[in-house]
Amino acid sequence: MNNIELIFPEIFISLSIMFLLILGVFKKDSSKMIHNISLLVLLITAVITFNETLSINPTTLFNESIIIDYLSSFMKIITLLAAFVVLLISSNYLRTFKIFKIEYPILILSSVLGMMIMISSNDLIVFYMGLELQSLALYVLATFNRDQLKSSEAGLKYFVLSALSSGLLLYGCSLIYGFTGSTNFNVISTQFNTNEYAITFGIVFILVGLAFKISAVPFHMWAPDVYEGSPTSVTLFFTMVPKIAALTVFIRFLYVPFLNLIDQWQMILVFLSIASMLFGAIAAIGQKNLKRLIAYSSISHIGYALAGLATGSNEGIQSSVIYMTIYIIMNLGFFSCLLMMKRNNIYYEQIDDLSGLSKNHPLLSISLLIILFSLAGIPPLAGFFAKFYIFKAVIEQSMYFLAIVGLLSTVVAAFYYLRIIKIMYFDEEKDSYDKDHNLWLKLSLTVSTILILMYFIFPSELIDVVSKINII
């Protein structure tokens, strides 16, 4: 037990959860306090992760079942910061629906803990444990607005389908264990026989389970309903944070034990990627609800991240990580706008509610305009660079078909982003929305918009950070 300090972030967060639970039970009206403490916990954990683990050599713990390296530390910091911002900007929303309760921050903390374990896992069982911890917390979060039928429906749907996918995933794990005799990624990579078809079956089942978690087509059916039904602040959480963790597991699982089987899984990833990009882009066209629309848009975006992973190269992994980072910033901006669409304590979430927004709220609409063009991948905004890196990695491997389909689906996707812009800028205005927003909400919108707009001035910084990720 030498390097125990390396999992200090996880230990700290677990102890905080327990402490906060006890505090919540014994102290009345403590929800605001717990909310603030949780914010602090997330921030402190991020700082610890940054200080303790970011710059060390890859180290394994607990019989190699946990790995701490640059990838895991980087992804953990992103997860923690994203969760921090979600918590920061969701308080007003929760208050409006009278669900500003102690459970909310604690559930977010527990799911973040689960994700951190997933990100660090180097073993199928540890990975599964983390996955279930985060999933259980997420089911509850989806139903958090339990007086609303849609929210309960979303939670139930998510629970049933997610449990199914966990079952598939477990079956895959057991197959791999059966044919290699170990659950540890490092051991598996030395043990398996490339001619064994059962291993391939195991990989397929696990990939299906993981694809479910990141809502890649054809395992995406739950996403639009769950995203629409859940409280908006939870939807924001869903669209970003669990995907980071699942994507890291994707990277770790495919590239550590099974890099030699790339011929087997590359086709699957290419299919998932193309299907997600195209389906997400086409299905979003008909949507009327912004949250449903962003669900399809996130399906499409995950397709691009998978395209980077399908390359089987370090550049591909790095481009996926860059893509997810930029995607998170864009998503934060988008949802900050969504959380600002409030009038007389009612939140509006139909696309038509944006009609003529530019006349009453010029700043809000110009931010949303920038975010939407960036989501569509139009230069010189950050979203373009995200796609650029992906396609650079994809074309390096001569996967031209994937690149061309991906770029064509950006044209399709541009259509529905343009439709929102059209409604904002070209249509007649409606009543104006409230203008006295939470300071943090304004700040998160401003910061994300400026980051998106100004990314082109300092594009090297993010690459420098990400280029230290070295899996192969």
Place this chain on the structure above:
Amino acid sequence: MNFPILSSLILLPSIGALFLFFTKSKSENKITAKYVALFTSLVNFFLSIYLWFLFDQTTSAFQFVEDRIWIKGLINYKVGVDGISILFLILTTFITPLCIISVNNSVTKRLNEFLIAILVMETFMIGVFCSLDLVVFYLFFEAGLIPMFLIIGIWGGARRVYSAFKFFLFTLLGSVLMLVAIISIYWITGTTDVVQLYELGIDTKYQNLLWLAFFSSFAVKTPMWPVHTWLPDAHVEAPTAGSVLLAAILLKMAGYGFIRFSLGLFPSASEVFTPLIYTLSVIAIIFTSLIALMQEDMKKLIAYSSVAHMGFVTLGIFTIQQQGIEGSIIQMISHGLVSAALFLCVGVVYDRMHSRLIETYGGIVTVIPKYAILFMVFTLAALGLPGTSGFVGEFLILMAAFKDNFLVAVLASLGVIIGAAYMLWLYKRVIFGKLINSELKKMIDLNKSEAFTLTCLAIPTLYFGFYPEPLINTIEVSIRDLIDTYNFSVASK
């Protein structure tokens, strides 16, 4: 390192736009906003004239080059001008202030935002003409979609939404293939720096596909038949200033791209695909001229005539002769001046009568004589009368085409005749004839700013018509060098 004059040209309009963004858009500030925008664009214009003054005409090398690391180990921010690009740069900085002056009447709402959009657009257009790196070029080329989409969509006419979407999606669809090609070039040669690529050359076995990918983008932007259909829609629905920018500068990006990238980077593929370009150009010239003949909407007529004129440009470029390419560039400059002026002319009568239909007008020569005179100058320039800049370009192009392919040249000459027919017929129906519509009698002749803008456009049109020497001197050496390189690489294949 000298003063970064090109970067200043690129950045200045954006700084002006930023300044406008932070000034409150109240009605009493409208004049101020306009003066700020006008001042910015005029500074830019004089800066570019100064650039032309400093420009060394005796060399084909890139001048005023700035080279900075942008994405480490991947892309450099590299800008520079040579004889081919400098004229487009000056055209851009010349047209933009005129656009800003002309917004008087056509744009009534959200003037501040409109000026911001135009200034941002200027940044991107200048960027396109100076960038010497493929990725930087692509960035500027695509970014121009955003302000133009908004200009058409917010301030446009009745069918603005349809037109804005069509414009955006058509252009984007064409361009994404170019992005694939650019990244492929990076992996094939290890650089996206245009100067280095000129020296290295690209393996002939890749050239055809890469050429087609670039072509898909430029063909949409030019626009060439059969992907020209977005242009009439966009022109008709855009506000006057938007149409002027579109016709005068945006279309030139593609012609410039053909010369700089298609000829420069893929010589052997250009040779292979010359017949394709010839065919499409001839179809564009004759077919769209015939369509223009039948138009009832003045803006649509000029839009179709633009397609025909750009057909001449592509024809001239792919003759790959000194005269042909010189002619194409002069034709583009001339078309930039003339089509801008024609759209402004339509804007003038539209502001007064709120109709673009030809049948509304007739016999207005007695009511607004000054307008009639200036309109006549540009009509004649559009049909290529000797003594106007339109003639020089068309003449050089046809001369080069006759040397290369007799049939193509004859067919293209036919287009000149149809061109004369529709322009003169348009002029006759609008200006002459009987004054039937009594509303027309109330029309007021050109006000000061309209007269000023149109005169500003008329002077270079006539000056370069009689004396195209300054233009030719500027571009000559660069084109000769381009053609030498082309012939060398085709011969060594």
